[in-house]
Amino acid sequence: MSSTTSIHGMWSSRLAFILAATGSAVGLGNVWRFPYTAGEYGGGAFVLVYLACVAAIGLPIMMAEVMIGRRGRQSPINTMRALARDEGVSPLWQLLGWMGILAGFLILSFYSVIAGWTLAYVVRAGAGTFSGADAAAAEALFSALVADPERLLAWHTIFMVMTVLVVARGVASGLERAVRWLMPALFVLLALMVFYAAQAGDFAAGLEYMFYPDFAELGAHPGEAVLSAMGQAFFSLSLGMGAIMIYGSYLNSRASIGQNAIIIAGMDTLVALLAGMAIFPIVLANGLEPGSGPGLIFQTLPIAFGQMPGGALFGTVFFVLLVFAAWTSAISLLEPMVAWLVENRGFSRPRAAALGGVVVWLLGIACLLSLNVWSDITVFGKGFLDLFDYVTANVLLPLGGVFIAIFAGWIMRRASSEDELGLRGSSLAFRAWWVLVRFVAPACVVLVFLHAIGLI
Numbered sequence: 001m002s003s004t005t006s007i008h009g010m011w012s013s014r015l016a017f018i019l020a021a022t023g024s025a026v027g028l029g030n031v032w033r034f035p036y037t038a039g040e041y042g043g044g045a046f047v048l049v050y051l052a053c054v055a056a057i058g059l060p061i062m063m064a065e066v067m068i069g070r071r072g073r074q075s076p077i078n079t080m081r082a083l084a085r086d087e088g089v090s091p092l093w094q095l096l097g098w099m100g101i102l103a104g105f106l107i108l109s110f111y112s113v114i115a116g117w118t119l120a121y122v123v124r125a126g127a128g129t130f131s132g133a134d135a136a137a138a139e140a141l142f143s144a145l146v147a148d149p150e151r152l153l154a155w156h157t158i159f160m161v162m163t164v165l166v167v168a169r170g171v172a173s174g175l176e177r178a179v180r181w182l183m184p185a186l187f188v189l190l191a192l193m194v195f196y197a198a199q200a201g202d203f204a205a206g207l208e209y210m211f212y213p214d215f216a217e218l219g220a221h222p223g224e225a226v227l228s229a230m231g232q233a234f235f236s237l238s239l240g241m242g243a244i245m246i247y248g249s250y251l252n253s254r255a256s257i258g259q260n261a262i263i264i265a266g267m268d269t270l271v272a273l274l275a276g277m278a279i280f281p282i283v284l285a286n287g288l289e290p291g292s293g294p295g296l297i298f299q300t301l302p303i304a305f306g307q308m309p310g311g312a313l314f315g316t317v318f319f320v321l322l323v324f325a326a327w328t329s330a331i332s333l334l335e336p337m338v339a340w341l342v343e344n345r346g347f348s349r350p351r352a353a354a355l356g357g358v359v360v361w362l363l364g365i366a367c368l369l370s371l372n373v374w375s376d377i378t379v380f381g382k383g384f385l386d387l388f389d390y391v392t393a394n395v396l397l398p399l400g401g402v403f404i405a406i407f408a409g410w411i412m413r414r415a416s417s418e419d420e421l422g423l424r425g426s427s428l429a430f431r432a433w434w435v436l437v438r439f440v441a442p443a444c445v446v447l448v449f450l451h452a453i454g455l456i
């Protein structure tokens with residue numbers, strides 16, 4: 001359809017797209033959120049459900065999202081409007097884009113606060129604060145940070161400024177270069193951490209915890225655990241809000257979408273599993289509680305860095321890389337709304353990025369205050385940070401994903417999808433995707449929703 005390029009720029013190569021999309025997918029979701037959520041639901045069974053969700057729901061929806069983005073070549077809102085017009089269906093499909101913008105605002109607001117913790121830990125690691133730390137000391141350090149709204153605000157502000165600066169310049173330029181060396185470096189460091197955990201932690205117990213599925217561990221409400229595993233898959237793969245869609249819109253028309261999606265999802269999953277394998281052996285060896293919540297890695301890793309030789313340097317590099325990983329994800333969270341402001345409101349990129357950044361920054365203040373001075377303000381029993389995290393990952397992203405799957409599987413002409421994916425309709429790959437995106441992915445999400453609210 002319309003054009004073969006986007007006004008916001010194009011990736012210089014297929015590799016650039018893979019790097020940027022992997023940069024979006026790999027972030028705090030893998031290293032911070034995956035271990036603590038798996039820990040909350042007892043490990044193995046959760047991990048198994050998570051992996052099933054990545055394969056059966058995440059992968060086909062990722063292909064659909066890239067495909068829709070590349071066909072529309074605009075911000076998710078305008079892409080959905082244009083494709084809906086092409087297919088002769090209601091313009092209301094653009095609501096999908098709006099829901100994505102809302103999800104992006106909410107996610108980035110708490111994401112930036114957690115990225116702020118990571119920044120704070122760069123300084124702590126560099127200053128040797130973790131030296132000799134035991135579980136109690138690591139816990140005390142973490143509690144002191146979370147209880148201090150001014151420090152949290154300073155770090156949150158710094159991270160938002162970093163994010164706005166890159167988005168203001170345009171994502172296609174800086175991102176490729178940053179991710180090219182960052183991803184391999186993070187990967188190597190995580191592998192070394194797993195190696196350390198195998199020596200110093202209780203590796204056998206850690207592996208059993210993560211990979212031996214005991215379905216009783218899902219707790220009294222397995223529907224809730226399954227919903228969280230599915231939400232984690234959407235969150236970690238950056239799906240359901242238009243981030244991958246807009247990155248797809250900067251992809252040239254020849255690249256194979258299926259192969260790219262498999263590589264991106266594969267790397268994302270590998271990083272999450274490595275993070276788990278680095279953390280749980282240390283958690284279990286030190287008598288920490290795997291289900292202790294969002295502070296898990298911040299209370300666990302300092303013990304490791306405090307005891308290993310060269311831990312100050314190693315810890316600093318590790319948290320720096322984690323900041324970078326968070327940064328490349330945050331950029332993708334801001335990009336869809338910025339592209340829309342540029343397209344529809346005639347904003348310059350810097351102004352659009354600044355405006356989006358300020359809104360997110362304000363919401364982020366509510367999140368960081370919910371950890372301390374506003375801790376008694378709750379909605380459905382959750383403070384703002386927990387609430388935004390829960391509602392986006394477990395409700396908004398999967399809901400967005402269902403609509404993306406329905407649009408790709410039921411609304412777009414089959415011939416358009418074949419053409420865009422570059423697959424012959426009779427090929428096994430196309431037919432597998434077709435069944436997954438039409439039936440399996442939407443049905444699974446809806447069933448998981450219904451199960452979680454107790455209707456089935």
Ligand code: PFF
Pocket residue numbers: 024025026027028029030107234235236237238239241242243244329330332333
């Ligand atoms: N996938 C990112 C992570 O795992 O840290 C977070 C994220 C980025 C979620 C972009 C959603 C999104 F659209």
